[in-house]
Amino acid sequence: MKASRSLILVLLLAALLTPILGASTTISPYPQPVGDCTYLLTILEKTIDYALVSDQRGDYIARVMLNTPVDTRLQELHRKAYRTILDYYQVLSETDPRELDKLRSLLGGVDEVGEYAKRLRACSPGTGPVAVVTRIEKALDTLKSRLEDLIVLYSEGIGQISVNVTEKVYNPSEEVQVLVYFNNTACSVREAVLLYRDIVIETTNFTCSDSGECKAILRVPPASSVQGLIERRITGPAKFTIAVKATCSGRDLVVYRFIGAQYNIPRLTIDAPPVVTRGDLLNITITVDNTMGLELTGVLLVRNTMGEHSLLNITVNSTLSAYQILVDKPYFTAGNNVLRLCVNASERTLPYCFEKAIIVQLKYPSVSVKTALTTTTLTGGIPVYIDSGSGEYIALIYLNGALVSEYRVSGAKTTSINSGLFPFSVFNLTVIIRDPSGVYDDYVYSAVITSINVSTLILAIFAGSLLTVILREHEKVFMLALRASSVRTTRGAMGGVPEALKSIFKPYAHIVKSHILELYYQLLGRLGARLPHHYETLREHYYDVVKPTIKKSLLRELLWRMLNLAEMDLYSQRRPRLEEAEDLHEGVLGAIEEES
Amino acid sequence: MYLALIAILLAFSIVVALPVNYDYYALSSGERGHSELLNANTTWITSITSTRGLNAAKTLLVVARTSPIVTSELSDLLEFTRRGGVVVMYGSREFIESVLRGLGYEVAYQGPILDPVYSVGSPRRVLVYSSLWNTTVVLDTPYVFNVTGTLTSGELMSTECTGTFSFVDENENGAYDVGEPIGEFPVIYVVKFNSGLLVIACAHGVFTNSVLGENTSWLTHLVSKDRSVILDQSEFKNNVVAYFKLLVVSPRGVSPLYILSVSLAVAVVLYYVYTRETTRK
Numbered sequence A: 001m002k003a004s005r006s007l008i009l010v011l012l013l014a015a016l017l018t019p020i021l022g023a024s025t026t027i028s029p030y031p032q033p034v035g036d037c038t039y040l041l042t043i044l045e046k047t048i049d050y051a052l053v054s055d056q057r058g059d060y061i062a063r064v065m066l067n068t069p070v071d072t073r074l075q076e077l078h079r080k081a082y083r084t085i086l087d088y089y090q091v092l093s094e095t096d097p098r099e100l101d102k103l104r105s106l107l108g109g110v111d112e113v114g115e116y117a118k119r120l121r122a123c124s125p126g127t128g129p130v131a132v133v134t135r136i137e138k139a140l141d142t143l144k145s146r147l148e149d150l151i152v153l154y155s156e157g158i159g160q161i162s163v164n165v166t167e168k169v170y171n172p173s174e175e176v177q178v179l180v181y182f183n184n185t186a187c188s189v190r191e192a193v194l195l196y197r198d199i200v201i202e203t204t205n206f207t208c209s210d211s212g213e214c215k216a217i218l219r220v221p222p223a224s225s226v227q228g229l230i231e232r233r234i235t236g237p238a239k240f241t242i243a244v245k246a247t248c249s250g251r252d253l254v255v256y257r258f259i260g261a262q263y264n265i266p267r268l269t270i271d272a273p274p275v276v277t278r279g280d281l282l283n284i285t286i287t288v289d290n291t292m293g294l295e296l297t298g299v300l301l302v303r304n305t306m307g308e309h310s311l312l313n314i315t316v317n318s319t320l321s322a323y324q325i326l327v328d329k330p331y332f333t334a335g336n337n338v339l340r341l342c343v344n345a346s347e348r349t350l351p352y353c354f355e356k357a358i359i360v361q362l363k364y365p366s367v368s369v370k371t372a373l374t375t376t377t378l379t380g381g382i383p384v385y386i387d388s389g390s391g392e393y394i395a396l397i398y399l400n401g402a403l404v405s406e407y408r409v410s411g412a413k414t415t416s417i418n419s420g421l422f423p424f425s426v427f428n429l430t431v432i433i434r435d436p437s438g439v440y441d442d443y444v445y446s447a448v449i450t451s452i453n454v455s456t457l458i459l460a461i462f463a464g465s466l467l468t469v470i471l472r473e474h475e476k477v478f479m480l481a482l483r484a485s486s487v488r489t490t491r492g493a494m495g496g497v498p499e500a501l502k503s504i505f506k507p508y509a510h511i512v513k514s515h516i517l518e519l520y521y522q523l524l525g526r527l528g529a530r531l532p533h534h535y536e537t538l539r540e541h542y543y544d545v546v547k548p549t550i551k552k553s554l555l556r557e558l559l560w561r562m563l564n565l566a567e568m569d570l571y572s573q574r575r576p577r578l579e580e581a582e583d584l585h586e587g588v589l590g591a592i593e594e595e596s
Numbered sequence B: 001m002y003l004a005l006i007a008i009l010l011a012f013s014i015v016v017a018l019p020v021n022y023d024y025y026a027l028s029s030g031e032r033g034h035s036e037l038l039n040a041n042t043t044w045i046t047s048i049t050s051t052r053g054l055n056a057a058k059t060l061l062v063v064a065r066t067s068p069i070v071t072s073e074l075s076d077l078l079e080f081t082r083r084g085g086v087v088v089m090y091g092s093r094e095f096i097e098s099v100l101r102g103l104g105y106e107v108a109y110q111g112p113i114l115d116p117v118y119s120v121g122s123p124r125r126v127l128v129y130s131s132l133w134n135t136t137v138v139l140d141t142p143y144v145f146n147v148t149g150t151l152t153s154g155e156l157m158s159t160e161c162t163g164t165f166s167f168v169d170e171n172e173n174g175a176y177d178v179g180e181p182i183g184e185f186p187v188i189y190v191v192k193f194n195s196g197l198l199v200i201a202c203a204h205g206v207f208t209n210s211v212l213g214e215n216t217s218w219l220t221h222l223v224s225k226d227r228s229v230i231l232d233q234s235e236f237k238n239n240v241v242a243y244f245k246l247l248v249v250s251p252r253g254v255s256p257l258y259i260l261s262v263s264l265a266v267a268v269v270l271y272y273v274y275t276r277e278t279t280r281k
Helices: A002-017 A037-052 A056-066 A072-092 A097-122 A128-156 A454-471 A473-489 A497-505 A515-527 A538-549 A553-571 A578-595 B002-017 B048-053 B071-082 B093-102 B216-222 B240-248 B256-280
Strands: A161-165 A175-182 A187-196 A199-205 A214-219 A238-248 A251-261 A268-271 A275-277 A281-288 A296-304 A307-316 A320-326 A335-343 A352-361 A368-370 A374-377 A381-399 A402-418 A424-434 A443-453 B043-045 B059-065 B086-091 B106-114 B125-130 B135-148 B155-161 B186-193 B196-201 B203-205 B228-232
Touching (some): A037 A072, A037 A128, A056 A072, A128 A251, A175 A238, A187 A214, A268 A352, A374 A381, A443 A454, A515 A553, A553 A578, B043 B048, B048 B071, B071 B186, B093 B106, B125 B155, B135 B216
Parallel strands (some): B086 B196
Antiparallel strands (some): A268 A281, A424 A443, B106 B135, B125 B135, B186 B196
């Protein structure tokens, strides 16, 4: 019973698991494309290390990595590199001399592995990968040597001819003697070719002696001929291939030999003071390790924010060479400047550039510029004192960014800059002292100046006071404003602003519109009595002002009559004649003259 | 009064209905949940002591946790394996560390393992080939300990390692840095107790939703001897919401007993409301 229950449980479990439990027992990896360059670099190093010791783990890693997707920018080089490593493992497992071409192709593939390592280094953060790349390059050199040995070995395996080349590290332009001996009389030799990778450097024919020995002389190319081909490798000689082309019994043969050639990087340095002032002479010492006694030609350049400029052509043929350069404006800018010494390739040395950074400081003329921060002058001028010492310079004076004065200055001079008519103003004053000869940099003086123009200030105060006095009484300013506004807004309003002003300066005339009253006011003015206020009637004014002021009774009576006429002119339908009022006016004037 | 009762019932219903995403929770459908495993006729226990009553020889117990295990629980589990049970353990670093220490090992954490090559979909889902079961296991975010010392009980049967391409991300920046160890690292320890097995996987996920699909082959191997799968949920005893859900929800849905209880409660409330309204009239 228990067993049957278990069986049912198992069947049930199996039935439920079946949809989700797959039948396969292995899972194939499907990784994301690998973009971690440091990781790829380390795996590459590991693989090469295994390959060097013929460890089959390297073959396994290479196979897996070959099929591992990586960043699309690296994918092609990635595949080539691991294909090369796999080919190397394949070559190790084969001893067929017919694989000679494959070996040579592999030799070129090793360079691509190095290229891949450099690409990975470029996309790896930090400095750690630098050491990894260096180790990889060394390992690849070893790998290449082994491949070269294999190529030579397989060439020997042909057994038809013997090729004798002194295997050593040659100097550039040195002759390489290639001797060929025949083991088979049906063989003949055609030519000897000097190759760098697959690039033909030189081809030469053999000359054969009666003894059956054939000889060809190849010349290691000078550095100047191969400067574009050979990398600037600090360590190790450049490897050249000598291919001897022969024919044996109608069949073409190629026998390979390898030689090394030592190309050097010229060891040169520039010694110069780190900080220099413009206009000074810069002393430069070029030191070169010239144990080979070569003459190096090149150019000294300066690079800064203005670009790169050639300073002078140089020729170095001794250990120490000294030069003097004027740190002048067209080529040197203020701040960082990089001196760059580039020498051309010579017979033995590759082209090389050395850089040295210097800081160029500005050089100002010895001038003094002074000005008061607040100036109070009668005409509003701002005095600017400039003392140029013994030099002659151009002074450019700017007020609020606008050039207001430009003149030559020599010695001490004070210039007044007109600040305008405003009684009170604030300016940004900038004075630039420029050296017309270009030796010195611009000296710049800046200040914020407050200028008070006394003349216009007084005028403004006077005008203001006058206007205040005029407009003081009767809220005339208000009246003026009211009238000004009504000119535009009130249709049919009497008069405009000019009329309003007229009324302000001639009070009451506008209001009363009486010529007789005007005559009365003239008489009051003549007598020195004040005019009536707006809250006074003419009679109140008469009793309060005129009567107490005028002592003579006749004059008082005449003025009273004049007042009555004016009132009649103002208010009565029976308006008096103007002649009567003028006669009375004349009479009052006569009485005044008599009294005086 | 009856409104309060309805509110309480409603609250409990919402608690039951709403999903929760605790790591290693049976009803969680998140990446680290175990809802997918429930489809494999899995049941759960809410206390390790429950293992005492189980037929160990016919049971595969999955113990996945975030918190360290206590000694008494480990003793129960070891006793369970001695009786022929198979226990698969995985979870947080603290949990696995406590298990290894409980077995007598000295452990030092080295870091998470990433494998950009021998992985599925992400460098964190690392493939591990098991020679013991002749299958490939996918570990979700594995990590490695430097394990020294010897077992105080049981026999170390096998140690399964990651592939050649994995590395320890010691600074945990998610990328390889020069100097970080690269190669094979032990991530699965298989300890034998009589006829039972204790499988300790140093990984955050093995039969979790994120990698269950890839590990079904291994699960088949483990349950091949008529074993039923039981998931340990004792870690959620102290979590009221999670524990309540475990009580009222069975692996095949909401418990009928719970539905009956709720229905009765609703009926009582409705009866009370009806009689009260009738009395008023």
